[in-house]
Amino acid sequence: MIRLPLAIALGISLCGVAHAASTWTGGDDLPTNPLACDNTPATVAAKPYNGASVTGAPDRKGKTLTVVDVPKLIGIGYFNATSKGMADAAKELGNVNVKTDGPTKANIDDQITFIDNYITSGVDGILFAANDPVAIAPVLKKALGKGINVVGYDSDATPDARQWFVNQAQSNGIAKSLIDNMAKEVGEEAGVAIVTSTFTTPNQARWISEMGAYAAKCHPKLKFLETVEAQEDNTLSFTQATTLINKYGSDLKGIFGMTSVATPASAEAVTQAGQCGKIAVIGLATPNAMKPYVAKDCVKSVVLWNPVDLGYAATYVLRAVTDGTLKPGDTSVKAGKLGDLQVINGSEILLGAPFVFTKDNIEKFDF
8 A cells, every 4th residue: 555645645634633744543434424424324235246256166155154253363352252252153153163363463475375375275265354465365356266265354355355244334434433532531622643554564464544534524634744654563552652642742632542452551551651641542452451540531532343243253154155145136134143243345244333441340250
């Protein structure tokens, strides 16, 4: 992805609010679709199926499936939770064996190697969360060409490289929730910064673009100071957040954490800097990682979906694909305890709206 100057990347409507035009947004360069400033729900228009087809797949209807899940990385709470959801669904279905394996760092080359090895060893299905939507496409197309069903979740590949993608929440909905909660905490004219994974990680880049568009539309005086990369590394995320705190001083009123690693690390940086109550941290994270900071009132809002449900839904979708009960042109798919999930954008399955964890509800969740 080409890194664009802030004013160009967010469009002329945001030119007047950019605090530092020389910094990068971290967003992609695709069109945005900001939601209404009130709570008017978005309308979802039906689109033709735009996913891929599998070649020469054997009849797997009702047969036991061997499935590998290759997330962006393993060993972090978020993907531990998606793995749990997959295991729950597999147990419930009774005819799916699913194993999670992958790199210990969010590295696309390593992720490709893992997928390629499982193509060689032989599996019926692949679940993935992409580190890079374009770079991962060739190996996924290779899997499809060998009769392996491919379904993405969390972070998509290009649609022609997988059959379906389970979208945890629409990007503009996530953006609205993050920006609205930040403006509520820090005010309409505050300076804010973003700690993200990498500028090429597709879901974070999409969310950041939508955040810029929604802020320009509904909170036009919010000042975006800088977006920094932290590779979904705990130490680097802490360091980057600390650098932002020291660099911008009292001009920094809020930090967005775009990953389940960056958000608690940013909260820890704010805590160690003695800035709780002065710098808000709002981001995407698992409840368990954020409970200590929420309990101390250092963090008031944690935005996420339920990653256990995300893994659960992805497994049901893969089962439906292999059974032939989810086909191009369908408008919904049955996903066990989650009920009927809606098909959007041609080949995406929508899990639902984002959820905001607060001090009032966070103790009810354990993941």
